Amino acid sequence: MSSDILIVTNGAKESYPAIEQGAWLAKTLGLPIALLGVTEWLNPAAIDAVHPLEAAFEKAVGLFEAQGAAYRLEVRNGSAEKIVPVEARKSDSIVVLSPLGRPHLQRLVAGRSIRAFIEAIAQPVLYAPETRLPVKKILVSVGGLGYDVNAEHIAMRVAKGCGAEAAFLHIIPPIEFDYPTAKEMNEHWQTLTETDTPVGRSLRASLENAKAAGLAASVRVRRGNVIEEILAEMREGNYDLLCMGSSYSAHSLRQMYSANVTAEIMARAHCPVMTARFGG
Template identity: 30%
Template sequence: MNLLLFVVEHPFLEPAVKLARSLAKQSDSRLTLLFARWEEKGQQRAQTALKEAQAILGDQKIDAKVATGKPVELLFDEIETGRYDMLVVGASKRLGFLKKVADSVDSRVLKEPAIPVMVVTEERPEIKRMLICTGGQEISEPVVKAGADLAEVLGAEATLLHVGSNMPSMYSGLDEMEETTEELLDTDTPLARNLRRGAEILADHEVPAELDVEHGIVAEEILRESEEGDYDLIVMGASGARVNFLGWLQGDVTSEVIDRSPAPVLIVGH
């Protein structure tokens, strides 16, 4: 696996650098550090910050690149080389979501990512428990597969969490909202078939996993489950440029989860 760690001169976010180092060691991956600086005259300051990042990475072997220009454009140019399987970036909880994204990564990277994007806000020593999240009546196979691929490489366990909205059962294919996960899986509804498919993907990757079905406001249920289960990583799909009516009612789930989650969030394109 080839990882791209994107670091800008300001803010310098250590948790992302530390987690990238941990991921590279856990997965025996190649790690490229792309350090972006705004202008040539800040070369001394940029070199100091780069040395700090390299000190955190320690003995981890890296390919270091220093580029000058608009960070977003530099990042897109590097991603478009097609050499990377995942992007790791940092985000500050002191800033609002749009502000912190604008400081390091253009929102397009999160809305329609060409590769999975891991957003890190707080330190995590390693990833051993993953929460893979889906919603609506469909299971996003790219999201489940990306989570399964990473869990297999890291030797992590996973929970496949499906959050359905509190809508009448005539629309969901369920007779009762209180139906258990086991009872649901025994049905022939589209949701049950999709859940079984998600479980098959995880089993094919030999990932120890369990299924959990909840109903409610999607972001709230994801955050609640993440906190109660003490997960090291949340995996979810990108919100995308287009949002359906239910998504409009519930807000931008991806943004809210990133904004409020202490755990890193891996965003996967559909």
Template identity: 30%
Template sequence: MKILLCIAGMPYAEATVRFGGGIAGSTQSSVTLLHVISRRGERVAGRRVLDRAHEMLPDLTVTRRIRQGDPTERILTEIRRGHHNLVVVGASQGSPLTQRLLGSVTLQIIRRAPISVLVVRRAGPHLERVLICTGGLDVAEPVIEAGSRLAEAAHARAALLHVISPVPSMYTGLDEIEETLPELLQTDTPTARHLRSGAEILARHRVSAELKLRYGVAADEILSEAREGDYDLVVIGASGTAGRLRGWLLGDVTRQVVEHAPRSVLVVRPA
């Protein structure tokens, strides 16, 4: 796999470099470090940024790039030219103004990149717990596959979360809802078949995993599970998905999860 690791500046990007480098190491991927400058006079400082990042990745195959211009356009161009499989960006780095600008760049990259995007936030040194979010049926299979492959490579545990909305009036609390999961898995409903299929994918990748079923607003339930479960990474689908799931994956859900998740988010775009 080829990873494009985008660096806005140091020391703000250190967590992004560490986490992206950890993913690259566990998946045996090569890394391209990309730093975008706004004018030619920033090139020397840009080299120092890349020097520092490169020092943090001593055991990886690393290529370095400095590009000048609009960050979003330069990143998208590098993705196409370099035939990368994953782009890694930081959720927030630097001053409040830089954070707002980067946030805009990050969302643009998620919307427009032809590949999956890893948004790094509050990253720890190791990937130990992965939350894989699935909206249902066969269109979510690439999300489960991507999360399973990553969890397998990192020897991490995983949870497969399915959110059903709206909340049926017969349920009065989360405890009662969770008790229905074993019964649901014994049925032949589309949701049950989907969850069993997801569990088979995780088992095929030899990932220690559990299934989670929640009722409510998708974004709210994903964020609640991410906080309560203390996951290191949330995996969710990107835009461009056809069918009934398009709104679930394209609209507010993915954006809200990226913006408000307590930890890093992998936005999966099928190849």
């Protein structure tokens, strides 16, 4: 179980949603906060100028103290992609990130930083492109292969902590496999929870566990491209948080939510996305 919430900022205003969503997550799960300020660039000629982290820290501390949170402040110099995974391992944290507001040229050279983070960080990651509070509806994207057990566990803790509804989503990809279980899933995808397939049993178990925990829960099944269908369900259902698991196996043909799929969803989603590795 995670021991704290590690909120990351480089001082850019684009990173403020991480502070707000991270503070909410800490309160919801009853965990202390570690605010990690990363100084990625500092002009030596501007030694008397305001430090880029100052405004972000002032905002964060005010928020933490207003909600009575236990917190500590850390500052590191260097690349966030190198620093954050190391810091996350120290306390087995849940890491909360937002866009870091980097210059366009830097983004072109470095690529999408969120993929680098989720590849390097073994701990759960909450990516908040914008603040979405209060959290009333949570979508849990499940592959039915067991890779999503950690994400589902965190989602249930969050839902119970804030009284949110939970919906379990399974996507059947548009690929025809010639074996009985796949045929049954394709033929009965609209009533998947009534089938005796592994996915059907998994969805029923998720639903039963959620209801046993006192949560309002439902199951959603869609058919099509995994990324597009997850994003479509998020839009149509107006969810406040998406939780998804990952097999994180570079050689597995069965991985549903590899780093590139997760990163693509994070880059295109307009609400916070939580990802947790299988076995992480």
